Amino acid sequence: MTKQFIASTEEFIKKERSSLANDCVLGTNVSLTVADNNVMTQNTFVVIGYEGAEETEIAKINASVTPGQTIVVDKLLFNHKKGTPITIYSYDKRKFYGCTSATGTFTELTAYGSPALIQVDDPQGTTFEYNGVEGYKYFKATYYNSATTTETDLADSDAVPGDQSTRYTTISNIRIQTNLTNNPYITDGMIDVYRTRAENEVKSIIMFRYELPLVEIPAIIENCATLLAAGYMDYKEFGRDGEGVKWLGEARGILNSIKKGTQRLIGQDEQELPTITTANTVQGYPDGVDNRNGPIRMFTSKQRF
Numbered sequence: 001m002t003k004q005f006i007a008s009t010e011e012f013i014k015k016e017r018s019s020l021a022n023d024c025v026l027g028t029n030v031s032l033t034v035a036d037n038n039v040m041t042q043n044t045f046v047v048i049g050y051e052g053a054e055e056t057e058i059a060k061i062n063a064s065v066t067p068g069q070t071i072v073v074d075k076l077l078f079n080h081k082k083g084t085p086i087t088i089y090s091y092d093k094r095k096f097y098g099c100t101s102a103t104g105t106f107t108e109l110t111a112y113g114s115p116a117l118i119q120v121d122d123p124q125g126t127t128f129e130y131n132g133v134e135g136y137k138y139f140k141a142t143y144y145n146s147a148t149t150t151e152t153d154l155a156d157s158d159a160v161p162g163d164q165s166t167r168y169t170t171i172s173n174i175r176i177q178t179n180l181t182n183n184p185y186i187t188d189g190m191i192d193v194y195r196t197r198a199e200n201e202v203k204s205i206i207m208f209r210y211e212l213p214l215v216e217i218p219a220i221i222e223n224c225a226t227l228l229a230a231g232y233m234d235y236k237e238f239g240r241d242g243e244g245v246k247w248l249g250e251a252r253g254i255l256n257s258i259k260k261g262t263q264r265l266i267g268q269d270e271q272e273l274p275t276i277t278t279a280n281t282v283q284g285y286p287d288g289v290d291n292r293n294g295p296i297r298m299f300t301s302k303q304r305f
Contacts, residue, residue: 008172014090021033041061046071046089047086048086094116097109112128138160139161168195177226178234197232205259230243231247
């Protein structure tokens with residue numbers, strides 16, 4: 001079974017920002033004229049384009065830098081226009097590690113693609129998939145500079161469960177909802193605590209109607225889990241003065257509708273997800289029904305036995 005998780009790109013690896021002073025074309029050993037190169041050095045990396053955009057890419061500065069002069073990068077896959085933003089990164093790759101427990105010894109997953117280039121064109125971060133036989137359940141990700149071979153401390157990385165495909169929402173979704181995409185002090189591990197609580201609340205409500213685990217995660221469930229996790233976080237920080245109360249109310253309103261059956265969970269095939277079976281459960285006593293007067297009542301709540 002393939003396990004997938006996303007390593008979001010944190011702000012602390014991003015240094016200064018600049019922009020292209022002239023158009024540039026794709027190729028190798030490309031010279032770039034930038035508005036300000038004073039903090040750029042050889043063997044650091046520049047992200048060219050808006051982070052998360054389709055043609056944004058990362059390139060290594062592969063020659064010494066003279067202030068006020070052009071910089072040279074190893075390779076560009078796309079053309080870029082004057083004014084395109086540039087962000088300096090200290091690292092260009094992520095190393096991924098796996099373990100059978102959250103507190104055990106983590107092993108680098110070199111056979112499964114580690115280290116992997118940071119996916120600067122993905123707003124959620126770098127996606128990693130593990131389909132090995134070692135049985136790893138928890139994963140960590142560090143930052144790696146392929147030019148200098150420097151790496152961040154593995155011990156500082158949070159251990160996260162790997163099967164993100166079964167999670168009800170992503171860390172990135174929660175960051176966006178709470179406007180914390182650029183906050184390096186709120187770690188993914190901290191957010192995952194609230195995500196887990198939100199998922200538990202969602203499950204405790206929808207289990208009255210739907211079979212768990214869900215065969216797929218509909219967008220409406222993703223939205224509820226995102227609102228709940230964001231609501232927990234916001235309420236803890238701002239109390240009733242923040243947006244948390246509203247988000248919690250929105251999510252719980254939707255979940256109550258799902259529980260009542262006025263809203264249903266629809267899969268990609270546009271069919272309702274499997275519901276719990278009631279064939280072998282007691283619905284009431286007795287089972288006999290008078291079509292005119294309703295259920296045949298053989299005792300009342302006021303009787304004593």
